[in-house]
Amino acid sequence: MRPSLRQAPCAGTAMQMQASMAAVLDHLPVGVVLIDPAGRIRHVNRAALAMFGAADASDLVGKPCHGTLCELGCCSVLDPAESTASYEAEALRADGTRIDVLKSAIRLDLNGERLLLESFIDITERKEAEEVRRRSEARFKTLFEHAGDAIMIHDREGRLLDVNQEACARLGYTRRELLAMTLTDVEAADAPPAPPAEAADRPAVYATAYLRRDGRRLPVEVSARAFDFAGRPAVLSIARDITERLQAERQLQQAKEAAEASNRAKGDFLARMSHEVRTPINGVIGMTQLAMEAESAHEQAEYLHAVKESADSLLAIVNDILDFSKIEAGKVHLDLARFSLRRCVASAVRSLAAPAEAKGLELLAGVDAGVPDTLVGDAGRIRQILVNLVGNALKFTDEGQVALRVVADEVAAGAATIHLAVADTGIGISPDKQRTIFEAFEQADGSTTRRYGGTGLGLAITSDLAALMGGRVWVESEPGRGATFHVTLRLARPDAADEPAWLTRTDLRDMPVLVVDDNATGREFLLAALAQWDMRPMPAADGCDAMAKLRAAAAAGDPFGLVLLDADLAGADGFAVADAVARDAALDAPVIMMFHPARWQDVDDRLATGTLAAHVTRPVDPEQLSEAISKALNRPGRAQPPAASPRPAPRALHVLVAEDNRVNQVLLERLLKRRGHRVTVAADGAAALDAWRAGGIDVVLADLHMPALDGPALAAAIRRAEGLTGRRTPIVAMTADATADQRGRCLAAGMDAH
Structure with missing residues (x-):
């Protein structure tokens, strides 16, 4: 039933009632506006005046509701005769600003007139708070979903209430699957558990491990704290993947x-x-x-x-x-130049022949036929690598042999990868030590230094030098079964690389040759060396086998043209075999004896009697072997130069020695005088300059580091003085620093050699 006011019995009574109503409305905390049937404002209470920013009722009364309190066409109360339920709307203030209101309208009859009573509650602050909360929730959701860490919200019992996409990605589950699980379900069984729920009332940071869907562990650091989630107590856990950490x-x-x-x-x-x-x-x-x-x-x-x-x-x-x-210090620079690889190998092995013989070890070396001989590299450093490896093998081998094998892993037009392998029959190396032995200051066993001596730096130096040459070093070994050290080197090949004549000789093709050596590796190396000249080598392991094969070949009409014979055969001395060959008239093969220097006397005796045609020392150098074959067959393997006239004896020189070290002074003076030279010694650069100025000096040997004037300063002073005379005295620098930089400084100072 619509509210209504009966018509008053008199005008005075009606006015009193209206005044009373106005007084009541003014005391209401909500804004009240009375609108007549024409849609004009009839009355506003104090709360409405304040709400709409009007100074006085006259600012609003009499004006149309639409356009004054709300935008035209924006008010849902279009018919003043209709009542409405509460709804949210936007209202206009007198200054043109807008406020959010909760609005309702009631139709009533007042003194026979149908009016509309509208009430307004200012909800601007509430709407602003809701907007702030909405934005906050949106930001939280954005951060929640886009965080780089796994975030999980769970209740005090560990049931998961919400998870972000990162948690799904890290653990390998879908969101729906995780929300059906508990925190215990995702934690690894042996991982430290999460702190009790009550501990989450204060921030807690702990390390644990989650278990992915595929069974892999995910180590995490979790930061957890309690908070209110949708009106219920919960715990926010942020888990950071700490695998990399x-x-x-x-x-x-x-x-x-x-x-x-x-x-x-x-x-x-x-x-x-x-x-x-x-x-x-x-x-x-x-x-x-x-x-x-x-x-x-x-x-x-x-x-x-x-x-x-x-x-x-x-x-x-x-x-x-x-x-x-x-x-x-990174100060090692390679001195690159053309060199002969086989001569480099022969030089390194020859320098270690004496220690090998002293220990009774067989030292062998072989270079594969497919290895190019002329290369570009630092021959001195390559020789150092070979001496380090072979010397190391000799040091740790008490019986048996040490064999150096050189092959080519790759040969291209402009470069080759050379593979050096040094195998010994020594003490071997345990697997756990095979990596550390290439590190500085390390040896397989500290006791090895006490027993064998040395710095323990040789392999580290070898490894670094190999790396400088584009290669690497490694070892294969078993304790008690010896070791094989491998080195690869990447070396350049010159554009015009003519191999030496002795290596490519063709005059020995199809010649049968008997190789007598009781060492299987030695026979293998010799057979390969002879095969590269297209000879037909046949092996024999001892003297009896050799004599049998020599006689069989002679009887078959295909005698051996040459015999390579080891002096130290097991069971039968090689010289005895050579004597037997010489006594047998049916055997006309020239014999080349391979021997260790300790048996020079036996060789000289057989050379004098003609039992031996030629000889080579062990380890056998292929170039020397080629020369020995040529001598034995009386067929030079290379063109011989025309006979030269006898060279005159070198004339005696007057040598100025500029050296401040007394021991070196005596050493140089004695060596030079033994060779017939006259020597003047100066203890410093200034004295040396005075001696040179006195005249008669043929050559100057100058130490680089001297008092008064050092070597370069002395050379510069001599060159300045010579500029006035037109003559030039040879000056040779003496120093332990053999680097290219030092040599360059010496030459720049006016010295002639270093």
């Missing part, structure tokens, strides 16, 4: 342990070097003293031989330390 921590720990191990190794190295350096120094001092007191030349020679051995040992230690220091 843990890996970095492990690597850091490994690096720390490696650094500590390196420091320990360096300490051990210094302690060893203190011993290694002092030992030969003591030997030099002690044996020198004994040599000075010796009464016989034989005794003195014995002591001096020991002095030389100690000095050689000390020099090897110093060279290793200096080389490694240069490599560590």
